[in-house]
Amino acid sequence: xxxxxxxxxxxxxxxxxxxxxxxxxxxxxxxxxxxxxxxxxxxxxxxxxxxxxxxxxxxxxxxxxxxxxxxxxxxxxxxxxxxxxxxxxxxxxxxxxxxxxxxxxxxxxxxxxxxxxxxxxxxx
Amino acid sequence: xxxxxxxxxxxxxxxxxxxxxxxxxxxxxxxxxxxxxxxxxxxxxxxxxxxxxxxxxxxxxxxxxxxxxxxxxxxxxxxxxxxxxxxxxxxxxxxxxxxxxxxxxxxxxxxxxxxxxxxxxxxxxxxxxxxxxxxxxxxxxxxxxxxxxxxxxxxxxxxxxxxxxxxxxxxxxxxxxxxxxxxxxxxxxxxxxxxxxxxxxxxxxxxxxxxxxxxxxxxxxxxxxxxxxxxxxxxxxxxxxxxxxxxxxxxxxxxxxxxxxxxxxxxxxxxxxxxxxxxxxxxxxxxxxxxxxxx
Numbered sequence: 001x002x003x004x005x006x007x008x009x010x011x012x013x014x015x016x017x018x019x020x021x022x023x024x025x026x027x028x029x030x031x032x033x034x035x036x037x038x039x040x041x042x043x044x045x046x047x048x049x050x051x052x053x054x055x056x057x058x059x060x061x062x063x064x065x066x067x068x069x070x071x072x073x074x075x076x077x078x079x080x081x082x083x084x085x086x087x088x089x090x091x092x093x094x095x096x097x098x099x100x101x102x103x104x105x106x107x108x109x110x111x112x113x114x115x116x117x118x119x120x121x122x123x124x
Numbered sequence: 125x126x127x128x129x130x131x132x133x134x135x136x137x138x139x140x141x142x143x144x145x146x147x148x149x150x151x152x153x154x155x156x157x158x159x160x161x162x163x164x165x166x167x168x169x170x171x172x173x174x175x176x177x178x179x180x181x182x183x184x185x186x187x188x189x190x191x192x193x194x195x196x197x198x199x200x201x202x203x204x205x206x207x208x209x210x211x212x213x214x215x216x217x218x219x220x221x222x223x224x225x226x227x228x229x230x231x232x233x234x235x236x237x238x239x240x241x242x243x244x245x246x247x248x249x250x251x252x253x254x255x256x257x258x259x260x261x262x263x264x265x266x267x268x269x270x271x272x273x274x275x276x277x278x279x280x281x282x283x284x285x286x287x288x289x290x291x292x293x294x295x296x297x298x299x300x301x302x303x304x305x306x307x308x309x310x311x312x313x314x315x316x317x318x319x320x321x322x323x324x325x326x327x328x329x330x331x332x333x334x335x336x337x338x339x340x341x342x343x344x345x346x347x348x349x350x351x352x353x354x355x356x357x358x359x360x361x362x363x364x365x366x367x368x369x370x371x372x373x374x375x376x377x378x379x380x381x382x383x384x385x386x387x388x389x390x391x392x393x394x395x396x397x398x399x400x401x402x403x404x405x406x407x408x409x410x411x412x413x414x415x416x417x418x419x
Contacts, residue, residue: 010242017286017317018325024277059191068186075229083230083278087270 029115036065036123040116043109044068049094065123072121081105081121082114145251151300152308154378154414155206155214155242156348157333158367159386159394160310163257163298165244166208167182171218171419176202176224176389176412183405194408199223199387206240207419216240222267223388224397226320227361230278232397233267233290233316238390248299256299263292265392279318287318290392294331304337310349314395328352329395335371343371345380358401365398369410375414383407 034040048054049062061067071077080092085104088095093103105113116122131344155172166172180197181187201217204218205319211398267288274279275290282288284368296313301307310331321324333347348366356362367381388394402407 008203015289015317016291016315017284019283019318019319020325021277021321022280023321026204030246067349074185075227077229079225079229079231083275084280086272087273108367116193116276120286 003042009061021105029118032112033113034112034114034116034119034122036121038111038124040121043105043113046108053097069121072117077115082110082117085110129153145249145253148248148250148257148300151248151257151298151306152333153343153373154343154380154412156412156414157335157345158271158307158369158380158382158384158410158412159365159389160308160331160333160347160349160391161259161294161296162333162335163243163244163259163260163296164307165212165214165242165259166206168208168211169419170208171417171418172206172208173415174204174206174218174412176200176410178384178387178389178410179408181400181406182408183385187405199408200389200393202389204238206242209314212244214240216244218390220265220389220393222269222393222394225387225399226397227399230320232279232388232393233265233288234280235269236265236390236393238266238268238392239264241261253419254281256297257260259296261292261296263391264288265292265390278350279320282318284318287322289395290314290316290389292395294329294391298333299325306335308333310350312391312395314351314392316392319396321397323355323396325352327356327396338370340366341373343373345369345382350396353396356396361399363372363398363401365394366402368411377413379414380409380412384410 044062054060054062060071085091097103151166155162155164161331172374178200180191180194180199182414183196188317197251200217200221202220202224204216206214206216208214220236220238222234222236241262245260248254248255248257269280271282275281292314294310296310298306298308310328314327316325329349329351331347331349336344344366348364350364363385365386367382367384371380383398385402386394386398387400
């Protein structure tokens with residue numbers, strides 16, 4: 001019994017690492033001026049704010065800027081849309097949406113959103 | 125070396141046990157307080173089936189009537205079992221969703237399998253020769269989430285397999301001061317194998333837990349855990365996990381109803397990653413059910 005305990009303790013110690021993620025790489029946003037009204041609202045209206053999703057059922061009404069702001073401020077928008085975008089249930093848009101809606105954003109759209117968030121999501 | 129330390133601890137425990145007059149039982153009713161473990165271990169051959177739930181923010185931006193005070197969201201859910209191998213040694217396996225996040229919203233570990241080991245070192249006695257009860261707890265969490273290769277900015281990129289793991293060890297020191305009042309100190313250490321940019325892997329913490337019997341079946345419980353970390357300040361968006369709850373012992377099972385700002389249920393999760401703030405309405409309702417079976 002003692003041997004088992006000490007062995008498992010040892011195993012955990014051996015599996016220990018002290019690693020940290022590198023500094024997040026920022027995209028090329030310098031020459032882009034992305035605002036909600038210009039470029040982001042069309043993406044959100046097309047991919048998020050439709051019936052049975054972030055319009056009337058899922059958390060938040062994303063048809064207006066004010067409805068999105070809380071999710072931008074608490075970071076969940078960035079997390080769901082960018083960081084864990086490939087997660088089938090948590091990544092947005094999720095895998096279970098209606099067939100006629102885009103189930104993933106294009107690289108170009110993702111880059112626009114990333115730049116918009118990095119620049120503190122200006123409305124206009 | 126480890127072996128000799130363990131043997132020494134065991135010997136200390138047994139020699140105290142030789143002197144003991146009468147062991148003080150039920151310092152806590154359950155093996156958990158709210159977020160923290162309690163000094164209690166299971167009796168031999170008892171199986172404890174546990175279900176815990178933490179809902180979404182009660183108030184604030186994500187709470188209120190539009191989410192029916194958080195009840196329409198779940199931050200963390202635990203299903204699991206503990207088993208008493210001996211009266212002093214309990215093992216457990218628990219599955220949690222995982223809920224902790226950094227202040228910028230990036231996630232900690234998700235979809236976790238948590239192994240728990242508890243070993244009772246000391247048992248408080250009625251003659252006060254042994255003034256406190258002591259239990260050693262080890263927790264190992266393993267994320268079973270799918271690896272996301274193409275994003276090196278997130279924990280889930282898991283460059284190594286070991287990065288899926290976080291471990292926690294703590295010593296519980298508790299005293300039952302009277303029939304109705306128990307207090308517990310929890311020095312602990314949490315190790316995360318992979319952390320976000322400029323975060324620290326190892327964190328020492330100190331917890332405090334209490335139980336006050338209110339009526340024959342109902343008790344007030346509370347616990348708080350302070351992580352010792354320069355980065356974990358309110359200015360940086362981290363908050364101290366604090367919970368209060370009511371515990372009902374209905375005979376054979378313990379039901380607990382609680383309110384806490386911690387979103388997560390395991391030590392490896394809520395100690396490094398509590399970023400929700402009581403005063404901003406980011407506390408949540410939660411419950412825990414524990415049902416004992418004889419095996």
